[in-house]
Amino acid sequence: MRLTHRCAECLTLLSGEPESGRTYCSNACRQRAYRRRMAGTPSKVSPQAKVLSNLPAQRDSFVGRERELGKLAALVRQHRLVTLSGGVGAGKTRLALAVASRVQRDLADRVLLVELESTADARFLPQTFAAALGVIERPDEPLRETIIATLRHMRALIVLDNCEHLLDACAELVEDLLRRCPDVVVLATSREALRLREEVTLRVDGLDVPDPASSRRTDAVRLFVDRARERVPEFRLTTADAAAVAVLCARLDGSPLAIELAARWIPVLPVTEICARLDERFDLLTMGGRTKPLRQRSLREAIDWSYWLLVPEERRVLRSLSVFVGEFDLEVARAVYTGSGDLGEILENLHAKSLVSMGSAPGRFRLLESIRLYAASRLEAAGELPSAKEALTRSFVDLASPFVQAPLAVPNEVHQKVLAHRDALRIVITWTSGDRRLLLSTALAVCTARMGFLADARKLLSEVLDDGVRRTAAHCAALDRLAWYTGFLLEHDAALRMALDALEIASVLADTPLITTCLTTLACIEQMSGKLELAAARRDVCLQLVRPLNQPAATAHCLVHLAWSVHLLGDDNRAAALAGEGVALCRTVDSPSRLGEALNVLGGILVELRRFDEAEAVFREVLHAGSAYPHNVPSAIEGLALIAAGRGKPARGSRLVAIAGAIREEIGLFGDPYWKRRVAVVVRDAESEAAPLTRAQAIAFALEDGRPDPDEAPPRGLDGLEYHLATLVAAGLTNPQIADRLGVSTRAVSTRLHALRHKLGVSSRQDIVRWVNGADFD
Structure with a gap:
């Protein structure tokens, strides 16, 4: 059916032959036109207008979100129902309005904003919708039918804003619109999806936040600066303030609402002071405009809005989860939940309502900091804080008990769980005391050291051991680990005193697992101090025990x-033989970190026996898991350096030693003095000018020989890098893959390949491959 003319009121295209005089698409438009004529006011739509819209004019700039804008615009053009879901102050409404204003001219003749915040009762949803549309209720027709009749022949984009408190009513109305109005597109914003079959959901999270150590300006920083300049036009982000703004944006989780409220303090407070007051953010972030909706005037009111939409059991769970800093899983969350509901289902509901966020891995969750602080205040007000703290402490004490009961046999899954909850564990340590504090600190220190931060692990244990002497098993375990880390940081005398004291406590307690671990620590320190025979004797006793x-x-x-x-x-x-037996046992207990340590020892022994192929395979196995266990990486790289030197490639060996040394310095790991002296033999001063590598590049270099070997002269007058570049092309690598291998940009690879083709007198990539393979070009 051909569309030949338009409605005289709203300009919707109509089919059929035009009648004489004015024609209308519906009775509603006819009534509006009649009322205007009676009042003597002109129509709001001129004949030249293309789009009738009630979108408000924006009084400030829209910052960032370019990726989301493009994606959402594409979704709105492809689907008839798109819902923006996200948490408090994420900027859903502003993003929806920005996209609606961009797509309106090629998508619709009518753009309609329906704001639902002030509609508290679902029965009044049709009235709110009709008021935005400009129709009135007729005595002979239900208001919903009048709305449908008005929109049936329109190409309309409807922005349905703030649906979360009217979900069922909104879902029912939207479903009716989509079914009966074929040219209507709905863009909804809600903290929870409508859950309709046609719905496509786009998650809106906070703006990208910067790394405090980086100078890169993210959208969050740009928003803060833009809103600060609205208040103080001469505001400039200085180098001194940049770090404070980065921390502020990160602590506010990139929330546009919170960042804008923080920027309002610029006329009276410096950036550093605003950042320092974020622990009291609900008193600080309260200067929203008087004409704005209540939920946008302060951060507390924004979260209040979502909190009171929850059912009582969901509010209870949210309060209890506030004791977690960082990520948590379902198992640990059960420790602080005392209700009778299905916690897994409640967590899913809280995530659907944008109050709980997904963590870094499946099955892990987290609360944004503002949500957590709000829930914590509710937890304290409800009188539930002491019981929640005690429940979480008991849970972590049970988890950490193997660090005292079997310190040399702590299961890997326990290490991983402690590592995953280390942020919450740090907070729990601050409110515990006595043996429980010592136990939790020991567990956290061990996992910190496994990440390669020995100095941090030692500092943690030093602080908790300074507050009194207990002579208990927990005290012994903490003192033993402190001695171990102190010894590996080369303070042998202090470490020896601690180790002997720990062994005395274990002996008095007659605790065999503790005696064994204390003897092991003491032997390590004695070995590093040059007492080789005594260390070997103690280790023999350990094995027997x-x-x-x-x-x-x-x-x-x-x-x-x-x-x-x-x-x-x-x-x-x-x-x-002993090391091989140890490696075999490590493979049976799922402990990658301990396996790496064992493989390094076996590899070092095999190098001394000149069994280079076996040793190389051992060290490569360590490096393949190296990014997860960085403290094992330097020794493995140094082992490969010894192998390179033994095979007549001292320059490569020297380069590897330098790389390993840089990693040791980065993570604060000094290593066994005998191993260091052995490795130092292969170092050559000629390699000191080599460019530094990242840890990932260092591992790749050690595994795959990522740079040309300076001991081998390249053919045909090419320098080493040019020849290596040619071999990478011949191996079938693309330019991006070569760039990643060499640690340079893709453009640099293209430039070097152009120079290489010119030098070889060839014209294509295939010619380079033929040259490497020995083809004759003459």
Whole structure:
């Protein structure tokens, strides 16, 4: 059916032959036109207008969100129902209005904003909708039918804003609109999806926040600066303030509402002071405009809006989750939930309502900081804070108990769970005392050290051991780990005193697992101090003590340490056998970190036996898991350096030693002095000018020889890098892959390839491959 003319009131295209005089698309438009004629006012729509819109004029600039704008515009053009869902102050409404204003001319003849915040009762939803549309209720027709009749022949884009408190009513009305009005598109904003079959949901989170160590300006920083200049036009973001703004944006989780409220303080407070007051953010972020909706006037009112939409059990769960800083999983969350509901289902509901966010891995959750602080205030007001703290503390104490009961055999899953909850664990430590504080600190320190931060681990234990002497098992375990980290940071005398004290406590307690771990620590410190025979004797005792305990991880640990002592005393064949047994046991207990340590010891012994192929395979295995366990990386790279030197490639060996040294300095790991002296033999001063690499590039270089070997002269007058570039092309790598391998930009690779083709006198990539493979070009 051909559309030949337009409605005289709203300009909707109509079909059929035009009648004489004015024609209308519906009775509603006819009535509006009649009322205007009676009042003597002209029509709001001129014949030249293309789009009738009630979108408000924006009084400030729209900052950032370019990626989201493009994606949302495409979705609105492709689908008839798109819902923007997201948390408090995420900027859903502003994003929806920005997209609606961009797409209106090619998508609709009518753009309609329906604001629902002030509509508290679902029964009045049709009246709110009709008021925005400009229709009135007829005595002979339900108001919803009048709305449908008005929109039936319109190409309309409807922005349905703030649906979360009227979800069922909105879903019912939208479904009716989509079914009966074929040219209507709905763009909804809600903290929870409508859950209709036709719905496409786009999640709106906070703006990108900066790394405080980076100078890059993100959308969050740009928004703060833009709103600050609205208040103080001469405001400039200085270098001194940049870090404070970065921290402020990160602590506010990139929330546009919170950032705008913070920027309003610029006329009276410096940036650093605003940032310092964020712990009291609900008193600080309250200067929203008087004409704005209540939920946008302060951060507290914004979160209040969502909180009171929850059912009582959901509010209870949200309050209890506020004791977690950082991420948590369902199992740990159960420890603080005392209700009878299905916690998994409640968490999913809270996520659907944008109050709980997904974590970094499946099954993990987190609360944005503003939500957490709000829920914490509600938890305290409800009188539930002491019980929640105690429940979480008990849960973590149970989790950490293996660090005292079986310190050499802590399961890997326990290490991983402690690591995953380390942020919450740090907070729990601040409110505990006595043995529980020592136990939790020991668990956190061990996991911190496994990440490669030995100095941080030592500092943590030093602080908790300064507040009194207990002579308990928890005290012994903490003192033993402190001695271990102090020894590896080369303070041998202090470490030796601590280790002897810890061994005395364990002996008085007659605790065999603790005695074993204390003997192991003492032996390590004595070995680093040059007492090789005494260290070997202690390690022999450790192995005898641990075998009857039926703890494979502890037995493997003792085997590997004894193997190294035996190696240092010159019996390499026995050392290799002990280390091999230790590696085999490590493979049975799912402990990648301990396996890496064992492999490094075995590799070092195999190098001494000149079994280079076996040693290389061992060190490569360590490096393939290296990014997760950085403290094992330097020794593995140094092992490959020894192999390179043994195979007649001292320059490559020297480069590897330099790379490993840079990583040791980065993570504060000094290593065994005997190993260091052995590695130092391969160092050559000629390699000191080599460019530094990132840790990932260093591992790639060690594994794959990512740069040309300076010991090999390249053919045909090419320099080493040019020849290496040619070999990478011949291996079939693309320019981006070569750039990643060499640590340069893709454009740099293209430039170098152009120069290489010119130097070789060839014209294509295929010619380079033929040249590398020995083809004759003459």
